[in-house]
Amino acid sequence: MKKIITALIITLLLLSLPAAAAEVLDKSWEEIVNEAEGETVNFYMFGGDRRINNWVDTFVADNLKEEYNIHVHRVPMGPDDYLNKLLGEKQIGRQQGSIDLLWINGENFKVARENELLFGSFTEKLPNFNKYIDQNAEGVTHDFGYPTEGYEAPYGKAQFSFVYDSAKTEAPATFAELTAWIKDNPGKFTYAALPDFTGSAFVRHVIYNTCGGYQKFYEMQEEEFVKAIQPAVDYLKEIEPYLWREGESYPATQAQLDNLYADGEVWMTMGYHPTKAAGEIEKGNFPASSRSFVIEEGTISNTHFLAVPFNAPQPEAALVAANFLLSFEAQYNKMIPANWGDFTVLDFDKLSEQERRKFENIDLGEATVPLAELEAHRVPEIPAKWVPMIEEVWSAEVAR
Numbered sequence: 001m002k003k004i005i006t007a008l009i010i011t012l013l014l015l016s017l018p019a020a021a022a023e024v025l026d027k028s029w030e031e032i033v034n035e036a037e038g039e040t041v042n043f044y045m046f047g048g049d050r051r052i053n054n055w056v057d058t059f060v061a062d063n064l065k066e067e068y069n070i071h072v073h074r075v076p077m078g079p080d081d082y083l084n085k086l087l088g089e090k091q092i093g094r095q096q097g098s099i100d101l102l103w104i105n106g107e108n109f110k111v112a113r114e115n116e117l118l119f120g121s122f123t124e125k126l127p128n129f130n131k132y133i134d135q136n137a138e139g140v141t142h143d144f145g146y147p148t149e150g151y152e153a154p155y156g157k158a159q160f161s162f163v164y165d166s167a168k169t170e171a172p173a174t175f176a177e178l179t180a181w182i183k184d185n186p187g188k189f190t191y192a193a194l195p196d197f198t199g200s201a202f203v204r205h206v207i208y209n210t211c212g213g214y215q216k217f218y219e220m221q222e223e224e225f226v227k228a229i230q231p232a233v234d235y236l237k238e239i240e241p242y243l244w245r246e247g248e249s250y251p252a253t254q255a256q257l258d259n260l261y262a263d264g265e266v267w268m269t270m271g272y273h274p275t276k277a278a279g280e281i282e283k284g285n286f287p288a289s290s291r292s293f294v295i296e297e298g299t300i301s302n303t304h305f306l307a308v309p310f311n312a313p314q315p316e317a318a319l320v321a322a323n324f325l326l327s328f329e330a331q332y333n334k335m336i337p338a339n340w341g342d343f344t345v346l347d348f349d350k351l352s353e354q355e356r357r358k359f360e361n362i363d364l365g366e367a368t369v370p371l372a373e374l375e376a377h378r379v380p381e382i383p384a385k386w387v388p389m390i391e392e393v394w395s396a397e398v399a400r
Contacts, residue, residue: 021120024315029127033068036317040071043321045103047076048255051279055340059333064324070317075099079108086117086309097311100318105304106144107384109152112307119308119315121150126319128326129153134347139303144384145218152305153322156334156342158272159301159374160201160294163367167289168267174296175209179235183242188267190244190251190260193399194391198254198270201300203394204382207232209297217382225389236398250399262286272302274374275341278365282338292369298379303345328355337365 024032041064047053053074061072077085082099089097104112112118123129133140133154140154141147162178164171169185172178182189192199208214210231220228240247244266251257254271261269262285273279280286306325308318324330328351331344341364348356364371382390 021122021310021315024319025120025122025125027316029125032125032316032319036314036320037069039314039317040073041100041314041317041321042073042075042098043101043103044075044077044082044099046078047074048253051283051338052340052342055334059339060321060325060330063329064321067324068320070320072321079104083108083111083117086112086311087115089311090115090117095311096313097309098313099309100312100314101321102307102309103155103304104152104307105302106381107387109143109148109305109307110146110384113146113151117310118151119310119312119318122308122319122322123148123150123153126153126323126326128323132326132328132331132346132350134350137347138380139301139345143305144302144381144387146384148305152307153326154303154345155306155325156331157301157303157345158343159274159378160198160205160270160272160299161274161276161292161369161374162294163261163269163271163277163286163290163292165261165264165267165287165289166291167287171291171293172295173293175205178295179239182239185267186242187244187246189242190247190257190266191270192254192257193250193252194394196251196253198257198272199250200387200391201272202270203232203236203390204300204387205295206235207382207390208300208379209295210235214379214382217386222385222389225386226393229390229393233393233397236394240398258285273341274343275335275337275364275368277367278337279341281365281367291367294369294374294377296377298377300381301374301378302381332358332362335359335362337363337368 043056045056053076056072056074064070064072082102086097086099139157143152172181191202194200194203207229211229244260251260257266257269258280260266274292277286277290277292281288281290306322308315312318328346331346334340334342335344344359348359351359
């Protein structure tokens with residue numbers, strides 16, 4: 001009798017759990033769309049950019065409601081917090097969580113995969129992934145050097161660029177000239193304290209330009225790494241006295257650095273979106289004389305992604321939302337600087353002539369580095385496994 005009762009309880013528990021990834025992915029796309037109707041997608045994402053938040057809350061939410069009767073609930077939460085949440089749910093065996101869709105990349109994706117926090121390999125199920133994406137592109141198959149294996153769908157492309165006030169100064173052309181500029185203009189440059197995403201990216205540029213490029217870090221062993229980046233640590237200490245507040249403190253976030261720039265306290269800022277200056281000028285936040293530049297040695301470019309957690313309560317709705325975000329309409333609208341200015345992940349060879357023309361005719365603004373120049377100066381990200389170590393070394397040896 002006890003065995004029968006136990007079996008019944010287990011059966012009831014299994015019936016109450018959301019469908020396993022294999023079951024969901026075994027459905028036709030039409031079935032997935034039908035089951036997503038009327039559901040709510042809880043979209044967990046970085047919430048520190050009002051322009052991005054507004055795009056999700058209006059364009060994305062309005063279109064998903066109109067086309068699929070899917071509601072979008074944007075939850076502003078960074079990767080550290082939502083990964084801790086998922087790890088906790090994994091440990092206690094919570095099979096139905098509260099997160100449907102994640103904005104993720106880099107070391108955070110690596111942590112999620114290695115801890116089995118993601119739903120499954122879903123990208124080939126998305127019609128727009130098959131229609132528009134170059135599935136062999138490095139920026140699709142790998143994320144900070146880590147294989148994606150279909151567990152995340154490309155969302156947008158970013159490339160680091162600097163922003164300066166052309167009414168006050170000229171742009172340096174090389175890393176050496178940037179170093180000289182920092183020293184010649186004491187107090188007018190700084191970067192956000194790590195682990196801020198953009199501040200960390202600036203430090204990775206320093207590593208590339210003081211430690212002999214980026215290629216060797218793909219083959220390096222862990223015990224070699226800290227020693228290998230010592231020239232970068234020395235460089236960061238060297239420029240510290242010339243930074244804002246003589247390097248005694250750093251802006252806690254990129255948003256704080258942007259505010260310092262907008263107020264004229266510093267003459268440079270930086271960002272991962274090349275259209276950032278154009279968008280901030282249009283909003284009235286940055287001076288109209290703001291311009292962007294990249295250094296001759298190149299700036300880091302990467303792809304950011306969407307993923308579905310292992311215990312997503314509405315996986316079908318999450319897949320429909322991810323597919324919509326890969327549509328021509330969403331990718332085109334997202335690239336307009338006033339909306340977001342995020343570069344598209346769509347393969348231009350797979351677009352119609354009319355679609356290509358629409359992308360080419362987007363006015364990226366006078367403040368934006370031309371696309372051809374950006375492409376010519378792209379360098380890849382460092383492997384994801386090194387990012388936490390860089391942040392640890394910076395905190396111990398630079399920020400102390």
